[in-house]
Amino acid sequence: MSERWRVWAPNASRVDLVTGGVRRAAIPEGGGWWGTDAPDPGGEYGVSLDGGPARPDPRSVEQPRGVHGPSRWPRPQPAPRWFKPAPLGEGLVYELHVGTFTPQGTFDAAIDHLDHLVALGVTHVEIMPVHAFPGRHGWGYDGVNLFATYAPYGGPDGFRRFVDAAHESGLGVILDVVYNHLGPDGNYLPEFGPYFTDEHQTPWGAAVDLAQQEVRAFFSDNARAWIALGCDGLRLDATHALIDDSPLHFLAELADDVRSLERVIGRPVALIAEHEGEDARVVGDPHDGGFGLDALWYDDLHYAVRAAITPDGSTYFDDRTPLANLARAITHGCDEVRRPEWRRASHAPVTDGKKLVGYLQNHDQIGNRPLGERLGRLARPGALRFASALLFVSPFVPMIFQGEEWDASTPFQYFVDHEREQLRRAVREGRRKELGERGWDPDKVPDPGAPAAFQSSILDWRELTQHRHADVLAWYRALAALRRRRPELRDGHRDRITCAWDEQARWFTMQRGPVALLANLGDQPARLPRPRGTRVLAFPSAPAEQDGALVLAPDSVAVYEAP
Numbered sequence: 425m426s427e428r429w430r431v432w433a434p435n436a437s438r439v440d441l442v443t444g445g446v447r448r449a450a451i452p453e454g455g456g457w458w459g460t461d462a463p464d465p466g467g468e469y470g471v472s473l474d475g476g477p478a479r480p481d482p483r484s485v486e487q488p489r490g491v492h493g494p495s496r497w498p499r500p501q502p503a504p505r506w507f508k509p510a511p512l513g514e515g516l517v518y519e520l521h522v523g524t525f526t527p528q529g530t531f532d533a534a535i536d537h538l539d540h541l542v543a544l545g546v547t548h549v550e551i552m553p554v555h556a557f558p559g560r561h562g563w564g565y566d567g568v569n570l571f572a573t574y575a576p577y578g579g580p581d582g583f584r585r586f587v588d589a590a591h592e593s594g595l596g597v598i599l600d601v602v603y604n605h606l607g608p609d610g611n612y613l614p615e616f617g618p619y620f621t622d623e624h625q626t627p628w629g630a631a632v633d634l635a636q637q638e639v640r641a642f643f644s645d646n647a648r649a650w651i652a653l654g655c656d657g658l659r660l661d662a663t664h665a666l667i668d669d670s671p672l673h674f675l676a677e678l679a680d681d682v683r684s685l686e687r688v689i690g691r692p693v694a695l696i697a698e699h700e701g702e703d704a705r706v707v708g709d710p711h712d713g714g715f716g717l718d719a720l721w722y723d724d725l726h727y728a729v730r731a732a733i734t735p736d737g738s739t740y741f742d743d744r745t746p747l748a749n750l751a752r753a754i755t756h757g758c759d760e761v762r763r764p765e766w767r768r769a770s771h772a773p774v775t776d777g778k779k780l781v782g783y784l785q786n787h788d789q790i791g792n793r794p795l796g797e798r799l800g801r802l803a804r805p806g807a808l809r810f811a812s813a814l815l816f817v818s819p820f821v822p823m824i825f826q827g828e829e830w831d832a833s834t835p836f837q838y839f840v841d842h843e844r845e846q847l848r849r850a851v852r853e854g855r856r857k858e859l860g861e862r863g864w865d866p867d868k869v870p871d872p873g874a875p876a877a878f879q880s881s882i883l884d885w886r887e888l889t890q891h892r893h894a895d896v897l898a899w900y901r902a903l904a905a906l907r908r909r910r911p912e913l914r915d916g917h918r919d920r921i922t923c924a925w926d927e928q929a930r931w932f933t934m935q936r937g938p939v940a941l942l943a944n945l946g947d948q949p950a951r952l953p954r955p956r957g958t959r960v961l962a963f964p965s966a967p968a969e970q971d972g973a974l975v976l977a978p979d980s981v982a983v984y985e986a987p
Contacts (some may be wrong), residue, residue, distance in 0.1 A: 429462040429497075430470055431481065432767050433616045440472040447472060456617060456638065468494040471616075479612045480569055482642070485649075486580050487572045488558045491610030497571075498580070504654030505588050509596025512718055513778030514656065515547035516904055516912045517598065517823035519786055522577045523561050524836070524881045525826055531582035535589040537885070542593050542898075544829055545904030546795065548694075549590055550598040550659055554583060554789060557610040559841025561878045564600070565605025566840070567662065570646050580653070585655035596656035598694060601782055603643045604632060604665035609842055615910065624667040634668040643674070644681050651685060657694030658896030659721075666702040679716035694718045696781060702757070704772045707779045722780040722820055724790055728753035729814065732932075733807035733945065734799070742756040747932050751923035754934070761871040769949035775876060776820030784811050785837060786825050794859050794869045796835030796881060798828065800896075809963045810932075810943035811901055813983055816903040817934060817941050819918045827883050829900040830893040834884055837870060838875035847875040902961055906985065912937030926950075931976070942967070944976035951975050957986030 433439050434456025440447040442759045443463050444866060451459035463469040468488075470478025480487060484495035504706055526533035555567025564574070573580045590597050605628035606613060613619040619639050624631035633639050647658055660675075676696070682693050696715040697706050702722060708714020730736075730777065731746040742811045757773040774780055783789075785799050800808055815822045817946040827834065829952075838855065842848045852871050860866035870877055887893040907913045913936065922935040930946030933955075940955035954974045959966060968972040976982065 428459055429481075430457055430484070431616070432456050432642070433458055433471075433473060434638075435481045435615065435617050436473040436910065438474050438627040440475075442470040442472050443467060460674075463497040465497055466498040468496050469497060471688040473615055476615075480572075480610075482569075482613055482616055483571045483645075484569055485570050485571050486575070487575070488575050488579065490575070491556050491558050491568050500852065501580075501584065501960075502887075504584065504652075505591050506691070507591035507596070507654070507656065508691050509656045509694075510547040511692070512696075513821060513916060515596070515821060515839070515908070516545055517545040517550050517781060517821060518544070518826070519550045519552065519783075519823055520552045520789065520826040521563070521836075522554065522574075523908045524878070525883060526885070527882055529577065529882070531562070531578040531586035535586055538589060538595060541595060544901055545908060546595060547597040548657065550600050550657075550823065551600060553600045553602055553661070557607055558843060562840050563791070563838065566609070567602055568607045568612070569611040570601075570603075570606075571649055571799070582987075584653060591654065595695075597654065597655035598696065599650050599655045600659045600661060601647065601650065602661040603646070604662045605629070609844065609847055626665040626667070628665075631665065631667045634666065634670060640674055640677065644678055646683060647678060648685060651682070651689070651975045655693070656691070657696060657718075659696040659698065660717075661698055662700070663706065664703075665699040672978050673715060675715040676710060683716070695723065702774065702780075704774045707736045707774060718780045719781050719821060720774065721786075722782045724753040724757055725780075725820065726784060726786070726819065727783040729784055730799075733804075733811055734802040736802070745927055746828040747925035747927055747930070750814075750932065751925060751934075752925065754814075755918050755921050773824045775918060776916045777918050778821060778914075781823050782815060782818055782820030783823040783825070784815055785828060786823070790836040791824065791838045796837035796877075798832065798835065800831040800833075801835075802977045804817050806943070806963055806981055807945055809853045809896075810945065810981040812900060812960075813903055813941050813943075813961065813981055814934065816907045817913060817922065817936050817939055817983070818973065819916050819936070822907070824900070829897055830888055831896040832883055832887060832893070834881060835875045836881045838872045839870045839881065841878070842873065850929055855868055858876065899961065899963070903983075906939070906960060906983070910939060910985070913939060940984040940986075941981070942974065942976060942984075943981040944978055947978050949975050949977055955984045955986070957984045959983070 430579040439450040441460050450460045453459050471481055472478050481495040485498050488495040523529040544964050553564030553567055556572035556574050557567040567967035573583045587597050618633055620630040621633035623629050696719045698721045699706050702720050706715050707717050710716040712918050728750040732750045856866035856869045859869050925932045931944045931950040934941045944950040952974050963981050965978045967982050
């Protein structure tokens with residue numbers, strides 16, 4: 425019996441499977457579904473609706489000639505190697521963009537650097553979206569073939585090789601998936617069925633219609649498909665834009681579906697949400713009305729650090745008390761100190777740090793600056809090392825962005841490669857308008873469609889041999905090792921931390937169990953009580969000891985560890 429091909433196309437009165445220019449009529453199967461015998465393995469095909477042009481299959485797993493070209497029917501593949509990753513709550517996450525992680529910009533090239541991540545102490549690699557999207561390069565958040573892997577990266581075969589290699593290296597793989605919208609170029613889903621609704625609007629236009637059960641199933645099946653390819657977790661983009669009035673929210677349904685899958689495959693799958701407002705309900709217990717996801721991205725830490733160590737501060741918080749805000753971000757969350765225009769809906773804070781992924785910078789926080797500058801271009805060296813120490817000593821799951829561990833000189837700019845000039849112009853003008861409203865000179869905002877925006881963002885691995893970058897890498901490795909050997913740093917407790925600070929003198933201290941962190945961000949020496957234990961890290965040099973106290977030079981930091 426031949427394999428069956430099926431498509432959901434309730435908008436159509438006729439559906440044809442097109443292979444080699446030959447049309448084969450599909451048979452109605454009820455509920456808007458159509459089916460016929462599948463194409464030959466490895467064969468190209470398209471889907472014609474009501475006699476129209478061939479379109480890609482909405483559930484295509486491979487688009488070898490781009491998002492407007494034919495789909496390719498999958499060939500039999502071996503199952504991914506079994507792997508059980510480290511628990512997310514005790515891990516170290518590394519976010520990377522395949523296209524700029526290496527000069528080649530492929531999965532296979534990325535494999536060659538997995539040993540670097542292992543030596544750093546990384547436990548999970550989080551990959552920015554690899555759904556098929558238009559053009560030769562991009563961030564991936566404008567994907568339109570959600571089951572297909574972006575061909576220039578290596579397609580589905582390259583992705584399988586990367587996942588297997590990561591697992592062989594002891595690394596879990598988390599994939600960033602986008603379910604809140606599709607990109608503007610190559611989105612043929614509305615031709616097939618009611619995937620979107622004008623009843624709700626998002627920043628990208630009409631919302632995904634989660635009132636449609638088949639639409640919910642489309643995205644839930646997509647999650648299962650990536651997990652079947654070996655993914656150990658999914659990072660769900662902008663889940664606040666998944667507007668759902670159903671009795672059971674889509675996120676809760678998705679989490680329940682993934683938990684059922686976990687029991688079948690015998691390994692855990694982490695679900696991480698980017699959710700504006702960091703709503704505790706998203707990671708709450710399903711028995712108490714929560715959605716049951718594992719963790720949230722935690723923007724408060726980034727914004728508090730940015731306000732404390734960089735001249736341009738933060739647009740989110742009142743900058744008059746940046747060190748107090750930093751302490752609050754670590755221990756409670758910063759709702760009360762937000763600027764009125766950024767005030768969030770009231771909600772209970774997430775008390776378990778293991779359910780918050782903390783970071784100093786990520787693709788958004790770097791790339792949404794006009795020039796894509798990293799923190800290393802904005803903060804002094806000592807302040808930068810203080811921030812990284814704070815990240816590893818904090819109660820959150822630490823995440824670092826590619827190149828951060830050696831303070832890469834390369835920026836990470838926003839870049840796209842739309843084929844249509846109208847789209848390129850709209851993105852260029854929209855970018856300049858948005859950043860102009862944030863206070864930047866719109867005339868100095870680079871064109872995201874210019875080749876330089878992409879080319880300048882490619883990591884330069886030669887920097888690892890340079891003294892300045894090698895020193896930062898050694899600092900990060902030492903911090904990761906400290907976190908691994910001290911279980912107290914991985915317990916997630918936000919209520920067992922003591923912070924002290926002086927806004928005028930600009931010093932900050934944090935005690936978490938046996939580990940003490942001291943920093944002087946000011947321009948004058950700071951005299952602070954000496955903590956218990958042995959100094960394990962210091963920059964730029966060891967603090968002077970005077971009468972049982974420590975004298976920290978300006979722009980300096982030290983970490984002590986008690987037995």
